[in-house]
Amino acid sequence: MNIKKSLRWLAILLSGMLVLLLAVAGVALYNSKLEVTPNGVHSRLYVPVSSMKYGKVSMLAGTGDNATLPGFLDGPVVRRAADGSWNAAWFCEDRTHQQQAADAQLVIDCGGKRSVYPIALALAPAPAPAANGGVLLMPERVAVLSDIEGNLPFLDGSLAKLGVTDAAGAWAYGKGHLVIVGDAVDRGRDVFAVLWRLYTLAQEAQRAGGGVHMLLGNHEQYILRGNTTRAHLEHVYALDQLGGPIAAFAADTMIGGWLRAQPVVLQMGTVLFTHGGISKATADSGLTVAQLNEAMRNYWSGTPSAKPALDAVLGQGGVTQYRGYLDEADGLASAEDVQHVLDRFGASTVVVGHTLVDKVTMLHGGRVIAVDVNTNDAADEALVFEGGKARVVPVLDRGLPPEQKARGQQRDFQFASASDWRALGRSAWRAVELARLPHPY
Numbered sequence: 001m002n003i004k005k006s007l008r009w010l011a012i013l014l015s016g017m018l019v020l021l022l023a024v025a026g027v028a029l030y031n032s033k034l035e036v037t038p039n040g041v042h043s044r045l046y047v048p049v050s051s052m053k054y055g056k057v058s059m060l061a062g063t064g065d066n067a068t069l070p071g072f073l074d075g076p077v078v079r080r081a082a083d084g085s086w087n088a089a090w091f092c093e094d095r096t097h098q099q100q101a102a103d104a105q106l107v108i109d110c111g112g113k114r115s116v117y118p119i120a121l122a123l124a125p126a127p128a129p130a131a132n133g134g135v136l137l138m139p140e141r142v143a144v145l146s147d148i149e150g151n152l153p154f155l156d157g158s159l160a161k162l163g164v165t166d167a168a169g170a171w172a173y174g175k176g177h178l179v180i181v182g183d184a185v186d187r188g189r190d191v192f193a194v195l196w197r198l199y200t201l202a203q204e205a206q207r208a209g210g211g212v213h214m215l216l217g218n219h220e221q222y223i224l225r226g227n228t229t230r231a232h233l234e235h236v237y238a239l240d241q242l243g244g245p246i247a248a249f250a251a252d253t254m255i256g257g258w259l260r261a262q263p264v265v266l267q268m269g270t271v272l273f274t275h276g277g278i279s280k281a282t283a284d285s286g287l288t289v290a291q292l293n294e295a296m297r298n299y300w301s302g303t304p305s306a307k308p309a310l311d312a313v314l315g316q317g318g319v320t321q322y323r324g325y326l327d328e329a330d331g332l333a334s335a336e337d338v339q340h341v342l343d344r345f346g347a348s349t350v351v352v353g354h355t356l357v358d359k360v361t362m363l364h365g366g367r368v369i370a371v372d373v374n375t376n377d378a379a380d381e382a383l384v385f386e387g388g389k390a391r392v393v394p395v396l397d398r399g400l401p402p403e404q405k406a407r408g409q410q411r412d413f414q415f416a417s418a419s420d421w422r423a424l425g426r427s428a429w430r431a432v433e434l435a436r437l438p439h440p441y
Helices: 002-030 119-123 152-161 191-208 218-224 233-241 254-260 280-284 289-301 307-314 335-345 418-436
Strands: 033-036 042-048 054-058 073-080 086-092 095-101 106-110 113-117 141-145 177-180 211-214 265-268 271-274 349-352 361-363 368-370 381-386 389-394 409-412
Touching: 002 042, 042 418, 073 106, 073 113, 073 191, 073 233, 073 254, 086 106, 095 106, 141 152, 152 191, 177 191, 177 265, 191 211, 191 254, 218 254, 254 289, 265 289, 280 335, 289 307, 335 349
Parallel strands: 141 177, 177 211, 271 349, 349 368
Antiparallel strands: 033 042, 033 409, 042 054, 073 086, 086 095, 106 113, 141 381, 265 271, 361 368, 381 389
16 A cells, blocks of 8 residues: 555656646747748757756758748759659749659759759769779879868859869860869758759760769768758758658669769779778778778668678768878877878878868878868868879869858747747657667668
8 A cells, every 4th residue: 555655646746847847848948039040941949048048959850930042942853764754843942843854954943043954964874983993094184172062153163263164064174084072062052053063064074085073971971861960051941842851862863863873982093082081990991992882882772781891981980081191089190001001002192081171281291182171261272183193273262151150030939839839849850860860870
């Protein structure tokens, strides 16, 4: 009898505590502020934690207050059918559009600008940079860019200045090759525009006898797995309108399928290219360039390789995440370590992005070249190889927004509003989905 009475009192106590917690949470939400970007996208919820302080909670689901994004086109997400027809969906300013056809081109008018996508060309066999395992002879001319991060004006301006494209944006580099050393996506909102530009150039280059090599960085790996925590808020909003990031970059889409075919390591002659770097541990795994790329493709196909290979392409010390050439936090690589890696692959140089530098930087006597100059304060320059010799050349200013972003407008969280509760619930569920993503793979 005493036990039953104790349990009953315990249940009453726990129920009371739950009611109290709910009451406190309700009062906190009632006094919360919702931060909204100038275009109407939810960015943060400010929850009072004391009389003077607010806790910040990121809104993760791409919700908004009737958001309108002037001039912004996201997509298109194109899926092909066996009969040669295609279905496209895209977001323009404040709504989604769809088209199903078998035309040679998809023409989109959005925000006073016309964009043309050569779908017939895209439906032809796509360039397969990994078909040779990611190893090829050093071309006569190679242009190298890194960490574009959704910055279309920088990409277009730099390609034109490097002579890779002409005034109309078409391939003009002949049998030359363009290498993007990872992280073309995230942070900037023009992610699809950047990827479509590179996809189209890859096909034009192939027809001219040249090539475009879009190496996967950690941010490409993030978006293909549905992790949008580093993405631009307005891109996340548009993705939500298009069915979410998983659907927008699915394997059956033009861009999603193409990305999954890209390598994580490229070797041209005696020069290695990879986003983060190659650690001594990765070199000692015995995996070749071809095997590293195969491990990445196997992961995307749902037939993952053994753990050592997964560690090498997705792990914290893997080729897309490693920072040991420049950052002591990863255990700074010694000159002997670097030479060991190069000897293992029969290489003389490794080119990396991922870790910010103030200018294109030669380390260890030019055996490591770091090219991630993705800040407004860094030098406006890029790396090229001419006749196998490395040279630093000027490019366009990145024109990035200020490092300290202006805060959006705040409004009261509408406690009686179903739409505000829906936005909060969707953000909470998105947090659960993100927490469920496997880490590191």
